[in-house]
Amino acid sequence: TGHELGHKKEAFDRWMAKIVLAVVGYVHFFIEHNKGHHRDVATPMDPATSRMGENIYKFSTREIPGAFRRAWGLEEQRLSRRGQSVWSFDNEILQPMVITVVLYTLLLAFFGPKMLVFLPIQMAFGWWQLTSANYIEHYGLLREKMADGRYEHQKPHHSWNSNHIVSNLVLFHLQRHSDH
Numbered sequence: 001t002g003h004e005l006g007h008k009k010e011a012f013d014r015w016m017a018k019i020v021l022a023v024v025g026y027v028h029f030f031i032e033h034n035k036g037h038h039r040d041v042a043t044p045m046d047p048a049t050s051r052m053g054e055n056i057y058k059f060s061t062r063e064i065p066g067a068f069r070r071a072w073g074l075e076e077q078r079l080s081r082r083g084q085s086v087w088s089f090d091n092e093i094l095q096p097m098v099i100t101v102v103l104y105t106l107l108l109a110f111f112g113p114k115m116l117v118f119l120p121i122q123m124a125f126g127w128w129q130l131t132s133a134n135y136i137e138h139y140g141l142l143r144e145k146m147a148d149g150r151y152e153h154q155k156p157h158h159s160w161n162s163n164h165i166v167s168n169l170v171l172f173h174l175q176r177h178s179d180h
Helices: 011-023 029-040 056-081 094-111 115-137 165-170 174-179
Strands: none
Touching: 011 029, 011 094, 029 056, 056 115, 094 115
């Protein structure tokens, strides 16, 4: 849901995406997916594109830290152009990160130390779901590099799609990945 809301134009929907992603502490996804992955999909520069023959475990150890680094770099560039520090509250990674910290602190205060078991489990599950989707959606696909050094424009065949109704209902339109 956070993935799809992040693609919307309305400020409310985009904030809801940040909140949904904050619940599992995957706050960088909002920036990385929309500003990095969409630009570099199916190229070697995209940490969220799985390579041919790469298993999901190796992919996840490359994708998760690579996506965070790229998101942070993209925010740093955006804020620098505006004359702001990357540590300002205008940083769209820090905004939902504050929500994560407040939410987890409240859950710990209300339910006690047993949450130290459950919070990492739900966090890991959420991260694994998004990483698994990234792994499947572009597995082994590579855009052609043109003579001028740029990559061909993204096309529907640069992501795997499924046209099944159940996939549409369960995955909130994620099965038609190339449409977005």
